[in-house]
Amino acid sequence: MDESTLIKKCLKGNPKAQKLLFDRYSSKMLGVCLRYAKDTDQAYDFLQEGFIKVFTKLDKFKGDGSFEGWIRRIIVNTALDQLRKEIKLKKNTSIDDMYLDVEQTLYQVDDFFEQDLLKLINEMPDGYRTVFNLFAIEGFSHKEIAQELNISENTSKSQFSRARSYLKNKLEELGIEREG
Amino acid sequence: MKEKVNIEKLFADKMKDLKPMVDPKAWSAVNSGLMNSIAVKSGFTILTKTIIGLSAASFISIATYFVFKDSNIEKKTAIIKKVDPKISEVVINDSSVDNITADKEPNKPQEIKEKDVILPLNEFIYPKEHLSQEDEPLILKERTEPFIKIEEEVEKTIIAKEEQKSTVIIEETTQNATATNFVFPNVFTPNNDGDNDLFFMLEEASMNECTAFIYGPKGNVVFKTNNLNFKWNGITESNNSAEPGNYLLVIIGSDGKGNPIRYTKKFRLIK
Numbered sequence: 157m158d159e160s161t162l163i164k165k166c167l168k169g170n171p172k173a174q175k176l177l178f179d180r181y182s183s184k185m186l187g188v189c190l191r192y193a194k195d196t197d198q199a200y201d202f203l204q205e206g207f208i209k210v211f212t213k214l215d216k217f218k219g220d221g222s223f224e225g226w227i228r229r230i231i232v233n234t235a236l237d238q239l240r241k242e243i244k245l246k247k248n249t250s251i252d253d254m255y256l257d258v259e260q261t262l263y264q265v266d267d268f269f270e271q272d273l274l275k276l277i278n279e280m281p282d283g284y285r286t287v288f289n290l291f292a293i294e295g296f297s298h299k300e301i302a303q304e305l306n307i308s309e310n311t312s313k314s315q316f317s318r319a320r321s322y323l324k325n326k327l328e329e330l331g332i333e334r335e336g
Numbered sequence: 337m338k339e340k341v342n343i344e345k346l347f348a349d350k351m352k353d354l355k356p357m358v359d360p361k362a363w364s365a366v367n368s369g370l371m372n373s374i375a376v377k378s379g380f381t382i383l384t385k386t387i388i389g390l391s392a393a394s395f396i397s398i399a400t401y402f403v404f405k406d407s408n409i410e411k412k413t414a415i416i417k418k419v420d421p422k423i424s425e426v427v428i429n430d431s432s433v434d435n436i437t438a439d440k441e442p443n444k445p446q447e448i449k450e451k452d453v454i455l456p457l458n459e460f461i462y463p464k465e466h467l468s469q470e471d472e473p474l475i476l477k478e479r480t481e482p483f484i485k486i487e488e489e490v491e492k493t494i495i496a497k498e499e500q501k502s503t504v505i506i507e508e509t510t511q512n513a514t515a516t517n518f519v520f521p522n523v524f525t526p527n528n529d530g531d532n533d534l535f536f537m538l539e540e541a542s543m544n545e546c547t548a549f550i551y552g553p554k555g556n557v558v559f560k561t562n563n564l565n566f567k568w569n570g571i572t573e574s575n576n577s578a579e580p581g582n583y584l585l586v587i588i589g590s591d592g593k594g595n596p597i598r599y600t601k602k603f604r605l606i607k
């Protein structure tokens with residue numbers, strides 16, 4: 157079944173089509189959710205809430221641009237909605253405006269396993285994780301992130317650089333463990 | 337030679353195509369969530385239909401009115417144009433309720449609904465223990481702790497009793513008691529030797545709306561009464577004589593003026 161037929165059937169409320177659509181995209185979207193969440197439970201919360209939005213707002217999809225991208229945006233928005241609340245609560249303790257410069261270290265992609273890296277992301281503080289995801293993986297600018305999370309641009313930058321130095325240290329530990 | 341990349345690229349490359357297995361429970365949660373929102377939506381459509389129906393009815397009546405008043409066809413079409421936007425306006429208003437852009441704003445009633453919806457999996461993640469703990473009557477929580485601490489005090493009592501060779505009254509240890517001056521002994525010896533054979537309040541109090549429970553060593557209620565001036569002879573509700581051990585008296589109720597009373601007293605039964 158091609159994408160537009162699938163969407164049409166989902167719009168009519170066909171349960172089989174809905175299941176098919178979920179099966180087609182849920183795995184990839186869970187991958188997205190896992191990056192934003194602190195653990196698997198939270199990732200599933202994002203996924204479920206996000207997909208309910210996808211189905212209820214399906215009639216808003218105009219067909220311009222990729223359907224997967226549209227779903228992904230809804231999922232990410234859902235995750236951010238939740239995270240925004242949590243980040244706001246911890247603003248005083250975990251987000252500050254100090255900007256650190258980390259020197260560039262180069263890594264070989266094949267040296268690391270996905271699961272290890274995902275674990276590192278999950279373990280990061282909420283602020284680091286969210287900004288790192290948005291900047292490094294989704295490719296948003298600091299300005300956009302600042303607007304999205306309602307923080308200053310400098311805060312976004314400092315969170316990102318802190319996240320980087322955090323990950324850098326953890327990657328070194330990983331590398332050492334592997335060699336040893 | 338293999339390409340070396342910085343941290344961002346490393347993570348971007350590895351994370352981009354992450355496709356973990358999805359727990360089948362996730363779909364049932366989404367599905368039941370959808371059922372709920374469909375119910376809400378159909379509620380909306382009924383509303384919409386009513387509005388459309390009403391405006392259509394009013395349109396017809398207006399149209400008929402004008403037709404009868406003036407048979408000019410041009411005017412009739414003008415009215416149709418006039419009323420039509422109303423109908424489409426209603427429809428547009430309705431659909432804009434769940435517009436995508438609204439998703440960045442906290443849309444409260446909808447959020448609550450969707451959280452309710454996700455319950456099935458949450459229930460799975462957090463076992464029902466959480467619920468049952470809260471449902472449990474407070475008395476049951478009380479009983480466990482005092483039992484552990486009782487030993488020392490009772491020993492003191494016994495020593496004191498031996499020294500003075502008379503019935504010993506030990507000061508109260510009340511927990512969370514609100515303005516109560518109940519005085520109960522902390523030792524009870526129902527062995528018909530004429531000493532401490534009955535367990536009762538040493539200073540009479542007149543509290544009508546209270547219930548007293550006595551919990552036995554196994555945590556079960558062995559005695560229960562609504563009269564605070566009771567005298568317990570050590571016979572349990574199942575008509576057995578109570579075993580030696582640590583007991584807990586709990587009194588709950590109100591003082592008749594609407595103030596709640598909660599009083600606990602640990603005592604030891606010795607034979």
